[in-house]
Every structure is written in C-alpha cells, then in structure tokens.
Amino acid sequence: MTVHLRDVEVDGEITDVCESEGRITALGRGECAHRTGGPPPVTVDGAGAALLPGLHDHHVHVLALAAAWDSINCGERLDALRTAPGTGWVRGVNAAVSVDRHALDAVVPDRPVRVQHRSGGLWMLNSAALAAVAHVLDDSADVERDPAGEPTGRLWRYDERLRPALPDASPDLQAVGRRLAARGITGVTDATPDLDPTAVALLRQLPQRLLLLGDPLGEGPRKLLLRDHDLPTFDELTATIAAAHALPRPLAIHCVTRESLLLTLAALEDVGVVPGDRIEHAAICPPEAADWLTRLGVAVVTQPDFLRTRGSAYLRDVSPHDLPHLYPHARLLAAGVRTTASSDAPFGEVDPWRVIATAAERPIGAEESVRPRAALDGYLSAPLDPGGPARRVAPGAPADLVLLDAPLEVALRSPVAVTVRATWIAGERIHGGQSAG
Structure with missing residues (x-):
C-alpha cells in the first residue's frame, strides 16, 4: 500500500511525502504523483503539521512497563x-x-x-x-x-x-505497542539485563523496532548491571569488559553512583573503548567524570525526568556535594559527549514529550537544561548511536513516521501538550486510524 502525506512540515518546509512497502519513496511537491497500474494511494492531509521520524526510547523495560500498567x-x-x-x-x-x-x-x-x-x-x-x-x-x-x-x-x-x-501472566505487547505509538514511539531499546529465550521471544511481539541489551545473542551493546551495594573489583570489571569486547559486543553499563561511574571509566580506559560503549544513567556525574567521558568517547543515556518525579527525595537524600551533578545534560553535550534523554519506564515517565519538557526546564540543576529541540534530537538518534545525529525524513529511509497536530516550532513551545495524530512503523499505521487522514 502507498501512503501520500500531503502538506506536511519536514525540516521547516511544507512538502509532500510518499511511502510504500515500508520505505519513504518520495519527498517534495509533485513527487508523489500516482503511478498507474496499482491501487490509488491512501492520502493523509497533514494540514501543515510536523512530520518526524519515529521517536526511539533508548532505555526502557518493556515487560516491566506492561506489568506496571496492570x-x-x-x-x-x-x-x-x-x-x-x-x-x-x-x-x-x-x-x-x-x-x-x-x-x-x-x-x-x-x-x-x-x-x-x-x-x-x-x-x-x-x-x-x-x-x-x-x-x-x-x-x-x-x-x-x-x-x-x-x-x-x-x-x-x-x-x-x-x-x-510466580503465576504466568504474559502481557499483551500489541496493546503496549499501541500505547507507545500514541506518543510517537516507533522503537525502543529494552535495557533489562540477562533475558532468557522465552522473554526474548515474547518481546519480539512488540510492534516497535527493538534493540535488546539483555539478549545474550543479540546485536549492539550488552547490558552490564553494576550493583552499587556490591561493586566488582577493578580486575573483575576489566575482565568482564574485555570478554564482552572479544565477542565482539560493546557494553551498556549501569552507573547510578559516583563510585560506580568512576570505576567504570577507569576500567574502560584500561581495557579500551569500542564503538557503541555507553553509560546508562550517569546519575551522579562530577566534572572530572564528564571530562573523562569526553576523552574516552563514551555515550550517555540519561533520565532528566527523574528530577521532576523524584526531586523531593533527591533534595532530601542526596549529598549537597552531589546535587549539582545529578543527571547532567547540557554540560555533557557542550563537552562533545553523545548524550540522549530517555524514560527508564516504568521507573520513569514513558511519555517522551514529558521527558523533553523536563529536559528543557529542569526543577533541579537548571543550568543543565537543554533546548527542547536538542532533547527531541536525542529521541531521533539511531538505536545503535544514542545521542548521535538525528534521523531525518528522507527518500530511502524506513517509513517510521510521526505526524503531530502542529508545526514543530509550535509543538516544542509546550512539549507536554503535544498531540500525535498518527504513527507509522514500517509503513503500517499503528496509531491514528482513519481520523488521521
């Protein structure tokens, strides 16, 4: 089936976009002319609203999210x-x-x-x-x-x-996928460690594009969970990192304390960094760690919305010495560290637009706030390159698309008010129904 998206905003310009067989086939006024010999395209009137690549949440726990909703x-x-x-x-x-x-x-x-x-x-x-x-x-x-x-x-x-x-209660991941698509999410990185084959097979039922950090046979980074009450020794950690790199796979290393982050960076420097190595959370990241991240070239997947949902607890429980270093964002970007916001759902808010809003107006550490567009670009970065270049709507790209209800500049004035009119994954409309057309 061919879909003709008419009068949509792409990169600030009003244009037309055509997609067929899961790919974007044309971009530009007059480029979506119907070719004879096939069924007529489904036409969607964008009314000048923004058309974006689908958003990718770089850190979520899908099965836990499904269970949390119940x-x-x-x-x-x-x-x-x-x-x-x-x-x-x-x-x-x-x-x-x-x-x-x-x-x-x-x-x-x-x-x-x-x-x-x-x-x-x-x-x-x-x-x-x-x-x-x-x-x-x-x-x-x-x-x-x-x-x-x-x-x-x-x-x-x-x-x-x-x-x-526990009682067997397999979740309806198609329903979970529809709820994610309603907020414009077309892909997720599941950060649950040590998934067994049953869990991997179940997760494959999600309609979103999926990167599994906990799949022992998967592609991309492998999740390494550092237990803060029982940290490994330096030698143990370097051996674990070296073994993963030899597979070869990069690592996504969970670091929520100053100690775990500094230990991880020292181990990575000793073993060597490979493309794709990343830090999950970097919840407390002092300036010396930020400089280290820059030198090593390691990406950071952070969760600024915790500052909204857990701010009072942080103010009560976190050392005043560490408060300025909670979930840094602007400082890391300025230093050249590839950094993206994410949800950590269900432990954090799954709505990317809520996360983007908090990243732009942080209740703690306002100096670490970033422009809404910068936070959105993190969600638009590729699954295997979090914080890298934002994906674009372009011919040949996958037809993972999100149609908003307003031009992007208007939408980003109040991200929490964003309405997603329609969402497509590989050209299939997952959210929006015929009312989006």
Whole structure:
C-alpha cells in the first residue's frame, strides 16, 4: 500500500511525502504523483503539521512497563494495595518506601503481595508471598534475612530468580505497542539485563523496532548491571569488559553512583573503548567524570525526568556535594559527549514529550537544561548511536513516521501538550486510524 502525506512540515518546509512497502519513496511537491497500474494511494492531509521520524526510547523495560500498567501504583503510601481486585496475587509498583513483610502483612494479610520499589532493584513481599516463593529463595545476600535467619521480605535484583515461582501472566505487547505509538514511539531499546529465550521471544511481539541489551545473542551493546551495594573489583570489571569486547559486543553499563561511574571509566580506559560503549544513567556525574567521558568517547543515556518525579527525595537524600551533578545534560553535550534523554519506564515517565519538557526546564540543576529541540534530537538518534545525529525524513529511509497536530516550532513551545495524530512503523499505521487522514 502507498501512503501520500500531503502538506506536511519536514525540516521547516511544507512538502509532500510518499511511502510504500515500508520505505519513504518520495519527498517534495509533485513527487508523489500516482503511478498507474496499482491501487490509488491512501492520502493523509497533514494540514501543515510536523512530520518526524519515529521517536526511539533508548532505555526502557518493556515487560516491566506492561506489568506496571496492570499493577497498583503505590507511591508514598501502601494503602492502595487494599483496592486490588480479585483474590490472588497483588502486584504493586513505584513504592517510595522500603518495608518488610510485617509492614505489608498489616496492609494485606490474606493475599500474596509483592511490591517493587521505585528504584526497580528491590522487591518487597508479605508473608503469604514469601511462603509461595520459598522454593526459589537462595542463600545469597540478595535475600535479606533477620537475625534469626528468616527472610524479611526484601529481595534485591531478584526478578529472574523470582519469575518461575510466580503465576504466568504474559502481557499483551500489541496493546503496549499501541500505547507507545500514541506518543510517537516507533522503537525502543529494552535495557533489562540477562533475558532468557522465552522473554526474548515474547518481546519480539512488540510492534516497535527493538534493540535488546539483555539478549545474550543479540546485536549492539550488552547490558552490564553494576550493583552499587556490591561493586566488582577493578580486575573483575576489566575482565568482564574485555570478554564482552572479544565477542565482539560493546557494553551498556549501569552507573547510578559516583563510585560506580568512576570505576567504570577507569576500567574502560584500561581495557579500551569500542564503538557503541555507553553509560546508562550517569546519575551522579562530577566534572572530572564528564571530562573523562569526553576523552574516552563514551555515550550517555540519561533520565532528566527523574528530577521532576523524584526531586523531593533527591533534595532530601542526596549529598549537597552531589546535587549539582545529578543527571547532567547540557554540560555533557557542550563537552562533545553523545548524550540522549530517555524514560527508564516504568521507573520513569514513558511519555517522551514529558521527558523533553523536563529536559528543557529542569526543577533541579537548571543550568543543565537543554533546548527542547536538542532533547527531541536525542529521541531521533539511531538505536545503535544514542545521542548521535538525528534521523531525518528522507527518500530511502524506513517509513517510521510521526505526524503531530502542529508545526514543530509550535509543538516544542509546550512539549507536554503535544498531540500525535498518527504513527507509522514500517509503513503500517499503528496509531491514528482513519481520523488521521
């Protein structure tokens, strides 16, 4: 099927765009003339609104996002767990508090409950849930225990080990894809580490283009999760990096503390950097680390919207010495570090336009704010080159396209108010229906 997008804004000019068989085939006034011998094209009137390449979220956890949309959002209080429908397991997310099984028993005593801390690294279970998963609890420090040796209910980085003991509830990833497409997202980088073949196969059901950092057989960077309460030694980390590079694969290294970032940069300098090496988060990045990143040529995938959603906690809990160095953006770009904003959904806000708005008007560290267009360009960078050149609407490019409801300059005046009229992935309209035409 051929689609003729008429009167759309591309690179500031009103023009026409034609796509067929998943590719952009023509760009320019009069370039989309119908060729005889086939069905007539589907015509979409752009009315002067911006047509962009599809946005790519460079750091998201798809299966966790799908589960979060079907979970109880706890926030600062756990009382909402009592409202969960049904009689089986209760799943809570985004908890701002860390509690043990006794605290959860006081809220929901008669159903198994598991609640994920908003950091994403901690699960908290009540007594009924602990009894149900007892056969998968190991003797590692990841299972917190009281002085008597009994599990407290707090499990660290335990997702993969916990999964076999939980009810099977495969998410509808087509529905997840439609919700992402409604915000203009046509591709995602899933940052979940150590995916098994079942999870990889399930993720392939997502209609978006997909880069899997946790696929041991995949392309692109391999996720390396540094556990901040149990960091590797320098020799251990250099050996891990060298082994990945020998595959050959670059690494996407999770760094949310000053210590983990400096350790990682020292190890990368010792082993050597390969194209595609990147830092996930760089949550605390002091000036000396920024200079190091510049010298090494390592990209950074950051999450400025955490400053909005977690700002009060950062102001309370983060050392005043580190506050100026939270999620730097403008400073890294100015230093030549390829840097892009991303969501880290479901632990952060998935809406790219909300993230772009926060990147432009940060509630903490205003000097690190960037222009909305610069933040958008990060979402337009290629999956294997986060923070690199923005993809463009051009003949021969994939027909991954997003039609807004206004010219780009108008849309970027208030990114949170952006409406996505239609989204195409490989030429197939995923969002917008016929009303977009």
